[in-house]
Amino acid sequence: MKRRQFLATSAIAGTALGLGLAGAALAQDPLKVGFIYVGVPGDGGWTYQHDQGRLAVEEHFGDAVETTFIENVPEGADAERAITQLALSGHKLIFTTSFGFMDATLNVAQKFPDIKFEHATGYKQAPNVATYDARFYEGRAVIGTIAGRMSKTGKIGYIASFPIPEVIQGINSAYIHAKKVNPDAQMKVVWVYTWFDPAKEADAASALIAEGVDVLMQHTDSTAVMAKAQEAGVYAFGQASDMTAYAPKPRISSIIDNWAPYYIERTQAVIDGTWEPLASWKGIGDGEVVIGEISDEVPAEVRDEAMALRDKIGSGEYHPFSGPLNKQDGSAWLAEGEAADDATLSGMNFYVEGIEGEIPQ
Structure with missing residues (x-):
């Protein structure tokens, strides 16, 4: 089995916002967003570009969001285990970034109906599974x-x-x-x-x-x-x-492949409570495919x-x-x-x- 890493990449927000007469008001927990990568961010290509999108989410939302990725995940049974790992660790939005993760994503999504899943380049959807692709x-x-x-x-x-x-x-x-x-x-x-x-x-x-x-x-x-x-x-x-x-x-x-705007948009939708299982297919005119x-x-x-x-x-x-x-x-x-x-x-x-x-x- 290829080596996999589980990396949390943003700081956790503080536990209190300040003092009040009624006691300390606890900070809202950050939204945990996970990514499953078929390669490594250092590949210089596909996974690198998805990771740039993840980093853009961190920069855009700051302490309101915490991101995690698991890299070098083979397409197959290992993918289902890796996705489940994110689901069990409190992630409420999970992006699976390779075509071969499609069935694994659907299988895990059935077990965790309260978590939102986004699968890249696939075509199978569910009430809590959206798909996204680029032209x-x-x-x-x-x-x-x-x-x-x-x-x-x-x-x-x-x-x-x-x-x-x-x-x-x-x-x-x-x-x-x-x-x-x-x-x-x-x-x-x-x-x-x-x-x-x-x-x-x-x-x-x-x-x-x-x-x-x-x-x-x-x-x-x-x-x-x-x-x-x-x-x-x-x-x-x-x-x-x-x-x-x-x-x-x-x-x-x-x-x-410019995934950053899509990742930011979909993360915001989860925060706002407006997320829906859409099928996105954007191209040059949308800025998702860049020459x-x-x-x-x-x-x-x-x-x-x-x-x-x-x-x-x-x-x-x-x-x-x-x-x-x-x-x-x-x-x-x-x-x-x-x-x-x-x-x-x-x-x-x-x-x-x-x-x-x-x-x-």
């Missing part, structure tokens, strides 16, 4: 455009974690927009079946580079891909956080093109999945002027036309 595919459209312009070989590598709709959306969106600006663009996908395993991610990057890929994208959490890109002198994009500190030359932009700074390696005209696309997506003027588009087998999917609806995207289990290979089942 990562919007960001993939922007960096896919940059990748298509920057690739000299036309071969773009994509290191994918698990074959779930969220990841498939990203692959398709990146490919569609790379192809729009570079008709010779190819998308080569390697599935690693992990969110965070630097060795596997590095091996996948090496394999793609050996096939002639000169731009790397990833839907995994470590900076190992960035390191391999730097060794090989190819371009790469930061995933979930900026990652520029890890490989400033090959990293030409990034997708940044990181585009490096000077990218020509100004490509940077302007990418930012114009970002703005059109953010304003709602353009949808990344707009027809005409066919499925991989050549069958019609979206007609001219038609955009994919959320129900289709939430269950996406196919590649678009032009991507080679099969989606694992």
Whole structure:
């Protein structure tokens, strides 16, 4: 079993507010908010960015809130034990921050109906379980455009974690927009079946580079891909956080997940007694998906093109999945002027036309 840590990260409020004629008035106990992490805050990517959101909650609420996190929790039975640990220790709001925590979250929530649970990127809800996600595919459209312009070989590598709709959306969106600006663009996908395993991610990057890929994208959490890109002198994009500190030359932009506003909003809802089991899916226009700074390696005209696309997506003027588009087998999917609806995207289990290979089942 991987090592896990249980860390309380904010001071407990004082036990008394002052003296009065009727005696001391006790301070209200802080709201305890817990986080379950699939990786470690030092991963530089997915978990790091969720932890930045947790820290933003502490800063925003001060002594009114106490936060705790358990890191490096495997998806499975260990997740249920870790979530239960938080529930038994007085946490009234618990965020579980990986897709594979979905069933564990539901199972624990059934046992603790008075606790509010929030599950990231899942789709199962309950009276005390909300879901939240980000429209990562919007960001993939922007960096896919940059990748298509920057690739000299036309071969773009994509290191994918698990074959779930969220990841498939990203692959398709990146490919569609790379192809729009570079008709010779190819998308080569390697599935690693992990969110965070630097060795596997590095091996996948090496394999793609050996096939002639000169731009790397990833839907995994470590900076190992960035390191391999730097060794090989190819371009790469930061995933979930900026990652520029890890490989400033090959990293030409990034997708940044900005969870802080959502975490603050949902914590406030519990404090106010207005929390409801919502299904949140926000994107560029909401500030939840952010395109990181585009490096000077990218020509100004490509940077302007990418930012114009970002703005059109953010304003709602353009949808990344707009027809005409066919499925991989050549069958019609979206007609001219038609955009994919959320129900289709939430269950996406196919590649678009032009991507080679099969989606694992």
